[in-house]
Amino acid sequence: MLNKTLWNKRSTRETLSGYLFMTPAIVVLGIFLIIPVIFTIVLAFYRVQLLGEISFRFAGFKNFVRMGSDERVWIALQNTVEYVAIVVPIQTILAIVLALILNTQIKGKSWFRVAFFLPTVTSSAVLTLIFMWIYNTNGLLNSFLSFLRLPTYNWLGDPDVALKGIMLMNIWATAPLFMVIYLAALQDIPESLYEAASIDGATPWEKFWCITLPFLKPVTFFVIVMGIIGTFQLFDQSYIFSGGSGGPNNATLTIVLLIYQYAFKNLDMGYALALTLMLALVIMTVTLIQRSLFKEESFD
Amino acid sequence: MKKLLSSLAFSALLLLTTACRSRDQNEGTIEITLSGWQSNPIESQLLEKVIDQFEAKYPNIKVKHEVINSQYMDVIKTRLIGDVAPDVFYLDAFEAPLLMKFEVLEPLNSYIKPEFNISDFEPTLINAFKRNEKIYGIPKDFSTLALFYDQTAFAKADIKQPPKTWNELIQYSKKLTRSEPDGKPNRYGFGITPELPRQQFIIQAFGGKLVDRNNYAAFATPESLKGLQLVIEQYRRDRSSAQPSDVGASSGDDMLGQGRVAMLLSGAWSIPYFKETFPNLKFATAEVPTINGRKGTMAYTVAYVMNRKSTHKEAAWKLIEYLTSEAVMKTSGNQGFALPSRRSVLAELQSDRTSLYAPLIAGAKYATTWQAGETLPTILTNFDNQFVSALIGQQSLKDAMQKAQDTANREIYLSN
Amino acid sequence: MIAKSARSWVWLLYIALAVYAFITFIPFAWALSASFKSLPEISSGGTNFIPKAFTLDNYKTIFLQEPLFGRWLINSIIIAVTVTLFNLLFNSMAGYALARITFPGKQFLFFLVLAVLVVPGQITLLPKFLILKSLGWLNSYQGLIAPAIVNATFIFMMRQFFLNFPKELEEAAALDGLNRFETFFQVVMPLAKPALAAQTIFIFMGSWNEFLLPLVVMSNPEMFTLPLGLNAFKGQYVTYWNYIMAASMIFTLPALAIYAFFNRYFIQGVTFTGGKG
Numbered sequence: 001m002l003n004k005t006l007w008n009k010r011s012t013r014e015t016l017s018g019y020l021f022m023t024p025a026i027v028v029l030g031i032f033l034i035i036p037v038i039f040t041i042v043l044a045f046y047r048v049q050l051l052g053e054i055s056f057r058f059a060g061f062k063n064f065v066r067m068g069s070d071e072r073v074w075i076a077l078q079n080t081v082e083y084v085a086i087v088v089p090i091q092t093i094l095a096i097v098l099a100l101i102l103n104t105q106i107k108g109k110s111w112f113r114v115a116f117f118l119p120t121v122t123s124s125a126v127l128t129l130i131f132m133w134i135y136n137t138n139g140l141l142n143s144f145l146s147f148l149r150l151p152t153y154n155w156l157g158d159p160d161v162a163l164k165g166i167m168l169m170n171i172w173a174t175a176p177l178f179m180v181i182y183l184a185a186l187q188d189i190p191e192s193l194y195e196a197a198s199i200d201g202a203t204p205w206e207k208f209w210c211i212t213l214p215f216l217k218p219v220t221f222f223v224i225v226m227g228i229i230g231t232f233q234l235f236d237q238s239y240i241f242s243g244g245s246g247g248p249n250n251a252t253l254t255i256v257l258l259i260y261q262y263a264f265k266n267l268d269m270g271y272a273l274a275l276t277l278m279l280a281l282v283i284m285t286v287t288l289i290q291r292s293l294f295k296e297e298s299f300d
Numbered sequence: 301m302k303k304l305l306s307s308l309a310f311s312a313l314l315l316l317t318t319a320c321r322s323r324d325q326n327e328g329t330i331e332i333t334l335s336g337w338q339s340n341p342i343e344s345q346l347l348e349k350v351i352d353q354f355e356a357k358y359p360n361i362k363v364k365h366e367v368i369n370s371q372y373m374d375v376i377k378t379r380l381i382g383d384v385a386p387d388v389f390y391l392d393a394f395e396a397p398l399l400m401k402f403e404v405l406e407p408l409n410s411y412i413k414p415e416f417n418i419s420d421f422e423p424t425l426i427n428a429f430k431r432n433e434k435i436y437g438i439p440k441d442f443s444t445l446a447l448f449y450d451q452t453a454f455a456k457a458d459i460k461q462p463p464k465t466w467n468e469l470i471q472y473s474k475k476l477t478r479s480e481p482d483g484k485p486n487r488y489g490f491g492i493t494p495e496l497p498r499q500q501f502i503i504q505a506f507g508g509k510l511v512d513r514n515n516y517a518a519f520a521t522p523e524s525l526k527g528l529q530l531v532i533e534q535y536r537r538d539r540s541s542a543q544p545s546d547v548g549a550s551s552g553d554d555m556l557g558q559g560r561v562a563m564l565l566s567g568a569w570s571i572p573y574f575k576e577t578f579p580n581l582k583f584a585t586a587e588v589p590t591i592n593g594r595k596g597t598m599a600y601t602v603a604y605v606m607n608r609k610s611t612h613k614e615a616a617w618k619l620i621e622y623l624t625s626e627a628v629m630k631t632s633g634n635q636g637f638a639l640p641s642r643r644s645v646l647a648e649l650q651s652d653r654t655s656l657y658a659p660l661i662a663g664a665k666y667a668t669t670w671q672a673g674e675t676l677p678t679i680l681t682n683f684d685n686q687f688v689s690a691l692i693g694q695q696s697l698k699d700a701m702q703k704a705q706d707t708a709n710r711e712i713y714l715s716n
Numbered sequence: 717m718i719a720k721s722a723r724s725w726v727w728l729l730y731i732a733l734a735v736y737a738f739i740t741f742i743p744f745a746w747a748l749s750a751s752f753k754s755l756p757e758i759s760s761g762g763t764n765f766i767p768k769a770f771t772l773d774n775y776k777t778i779f780l781q782e783p784l785f786g787r788w789l790i791n792s793i794i795i796a797v798t799v800t801l802f803n804l805l806f807n808s809m810a811g812y813a814l815a816r817i818t819f820p821g822k823q824f825l826f827f828l829v830l831a832v833l834v835v836p837g838q839i840t841l842l843p844k845f846l847i848l849k850s851l852g853w854l855n856s857y858q859g860l861i862a863p864a865i866v867n868a869t870f871i872f873m874m875r876q877f878f879l880n881f882p883k884e885l886e887e888a889a890a891l892d893g894l895n896r897f898e899t900f901f902q903v904v905m906p907l908a909k910p911a912l913a914a915q916t917i918f919i920f921m922g923s924w925n926e927f928l929l930p931l932v933v934m935s936n937p938e939m940f941t942l943p944l945g946l947n948a949f950k951g952q953y954v955t956y957w958n959y960i961m962a963a964s965m966i967f968t969l970p971a972l973a974i975y976a977f978f979n980r981y982f983i984q985g986v987t988f989t990g991g992k993g
Binding site: 011017018020022025033036039043114125140172232236259284288 | 750841942972
């Protein structure tokens with residue numbers, strides 16, 4: 001037995017410990033991520049009945065065809081697009097501006113950083129409740145608006161503004177997170193670049209345009225994509241805001257909320273899974289586009 | 301560090317082996333779960349009392365009373381498909397057809413004994429929980445809608461009598477609407493809830509109907525629109541009615557309680573609620589004004605039903621039987637959140653014609669039960685969405701209702 | 717002249733920061749103030765931040781009237797703490813193996829971790845529900861804990877961290893006769909504290925604030941986590957904003973404490989997760 005080469009024994013031991021170290025990850029990711037993905041892909045082609053007698057009936061592409069004529073899917077997508085178009089640019093710009101200010105040699109900036117970050121660490125359930133309280137018809141926001149002699153709104157009940165209310169809350173809550181990402185990126189810009197630029201007689205404005213912004217480009221890609229993905233997965237706020245209905249008049253309906261409704265309200269699991277698959281494809285496409293763009297940028 | 305690892309591994313083992321759900325503690329004692337919602341804390345306390353009495357009567361049965369307050373039906377459905385549903389639970393008549401169709405409820409026919417006197421129950425209520433001659437639920441109580449009005453506001457506007465017809469209601473609403481100097485109303489005449497459960501009888505007032513024979517939506521007809529148009533016009537043209545969110549209230553009841561509206565259609569549950577929460581409010585009730593010369597109102601009923609997968613069916617039935625017995629209904633009926641579903645108990649209430657409940661009881665004769673096949677939840681969502689948008693003027697009522705009907709029917713068709 | 721304009725610039729920046737800090741704080745301050753007001757004061761719709769009649773009744777009422785509130789708090793703590801501990805251990809182990817141990821199939825496993833990274837959590841919701849149902853784990857702690865004890869993002873992060881870890885330490889440990897496990901727990905982990913701290917914040921916050929999965933897994937009120945409890949609470953006390961705000965404040969405190977405690981690791985953590993790879 002002892003003549004076995006030391007090297008061989010060692011490599012077996014390494015392999016063994018390697019797999020032992022990986023076991024929890026393999027088991028958990030296998031059961032709760034990889035199997036679910038397979039489940040989703042397969043069952044999206046079935047009609048699944050879970051209430052009472054459980055039954056699976058192959059449905060071919062029926063679930064996918066149904067999506068095309070399902071108005072609520074289009075409304076949810078439309079809400080999401082509107083949301084992306086408004087929230088993502090605003091929160092990104094806000095995050096850059098805040099990060100740039102906090103990156104100057106200003107006293108007490110760490111305090112401001114801690115303070116700004118408060119909304120990001122607060123649960124979306126709590127934030128939604130706080131904002132619902134502020135959005136109340138007689139609430140703080142309307143009092144403030146009428147004090148400024150601006151028009152007031154029925155933030156919770158009017159389909160035209162309900163989604164805007166959630167957007168406002170989301171920008172407020174997410175911008176600080178991206179601000180911190182920008183701050184981290186700003187630390188990586190080599191000071192020598194600025195020094196060299198100063199020697200060449202560059203104005204602060206030129207430095208910003210020619211050094212800072214190009215450096216922030218990859219991070220900005222990242223932030224925008226994260227913003228879009230986050231938006232596609234919006235659920236908590238809409239659910240709590242509308243009591244699970246996506247109302248008023250579907251104004252706060254999101255794709256994930258729609259999936260939840262089809263699965264647990266209409267008990268149409270197969271269709272819900274088909275919607276899930278569609279959402280997954282959209283998100284993964286966005287992510288992959290980001291990855292490829294991101295790579296190119298970093299190799300510049 | 302090694303210690304940390306082993307203790308972590310140990311706790312992992314512990315977590316995976318000991319299920320954290322509660323188990324029956326003693327041999328012989330069984331625990332059954334009763335789930336419901338709570339429209340009022342007092343109602344819940346009363347039920348707890350009745351349950352205590354039940355446990356005293358059947359010492360080997362322990363009842364765990366669970367209150368589910370948000371999105372009740374979603375929770376119940378989630379639990380039914382997850383096989384973790386309660387043994388006995390509340391079921392609104394309007395959700396009953398779906399659960400009866402999928403046979404997740406236990407038929408109760410074989411449990412019902414002659415002494416239980418099932419024929420004492422209001423037949424329309426029992427019928428709401430019947431499918432193919434099988435009874436799936438025992439109605440716990442019911443309520444109709446009546447007109448609630450603020451007597452102080454009426455006196456100030458010099459109105460002696462509550463409106464008898466819908467035209468009168470519209471006239472009175474104008475008189476009762478009061479504005480601040482800047483022209484913004486601070487009190488409206490009439491409070492509305494723009495939801496289908498409150499509008500179905502209005503759809504029917506001119507001969508319209510909600511669904512056709514196959515349970516497809518059928519409310520986008522001129523007859524139905526005629527009724528609904530009354531609601532829209534009052535809100536948009538007269539500006540003498542308001543919905544809760546217009547005035548920062550969270551329910552119709554609060555609108556009346558806070559003096560934001562002077563009239564409201566509501567049910568029995570409002571009577572104790574107003575007395576408790578708004579003791580200064582002087583209010584009275586009257587029958588719902590007639591529309592098109594016809595009397596009409598809604599009736600809502602809730603039953604106790606048994607989970608087909610319950611492991612303690614005998615005990616579950618004993619609980620249902622006890623909770624719906626004449627004796628218990630007499631005591632809980634007195635608290636006034638709803639009307640008793642047994643005719644013998646209702647008869648006693650009926651004798652008092654001056655009572656606040658009289659108009660509600662009178663309504664039972666001509667009320668429309670809030671129920672219509674298993675497609676109703678789909679119809680409800682689409683109706684509510686489009687009706688609100690017509691109410692705030694985004695589109696005409698006709699377009700809105702046509703859209704609601706088409707969307708609902710397409711969804712119903714596709715999900716079959 | 718230059719100094720003067722620079723100073724006015726600084727003032728401008730301070731004003732901008734102060735305004736934004738104000739915007740950040742107002743909602744919290746308003747909620748906090750509502751939690752100390754009585755219902756009549758709330759309904760009257762004033763805009764005073766200092767309560768006219770300061771009261772602690774709301775907080776008392778929550779714990780008295782809502783007997784499950786304490787239970788929800790405990791559920792949330794049990795789940796968030798367990799999930800965090802397991803993640804720290806398992807993610808680090810996997811990350812370490814991927815960075816430092818040579819074994820066949822490693823490339824494939826690493827690829828798998830990267831692939832899983834792209835799958836957003838919401839997408840696995842329904843199958844997770846079905847799997848937990850067949851395991852009989854709905855309405856149980858393990859139902860929420862088990863799926864969350866490993867996180868691909870942080871496996872990746874820990875791998876990056878261990879890649880840059882000085883090799884000499886491990887070699888010294890090997891010379892001392894320590895095996896892989898001993899090396900990992902006695903030498904490597906204690907030096908990974910900054911990475912672990914960052915992970916702690918993100919995992920704990922994520923678990924503490926999670927809403928969607930608990931919503932479908934925990935349908936029994938006794939098993940609710942706090943966000944679900946809050947939502948149910950809102951359903952029950954629709955009009956009682958004073959209670960809802962008090963409950964929200966209680967809910968916010970623990971996460972805030974964790975944040976305050978680990979705050980300095982935060983930027984570091986963001987850098988790790990910020991996709992610098």
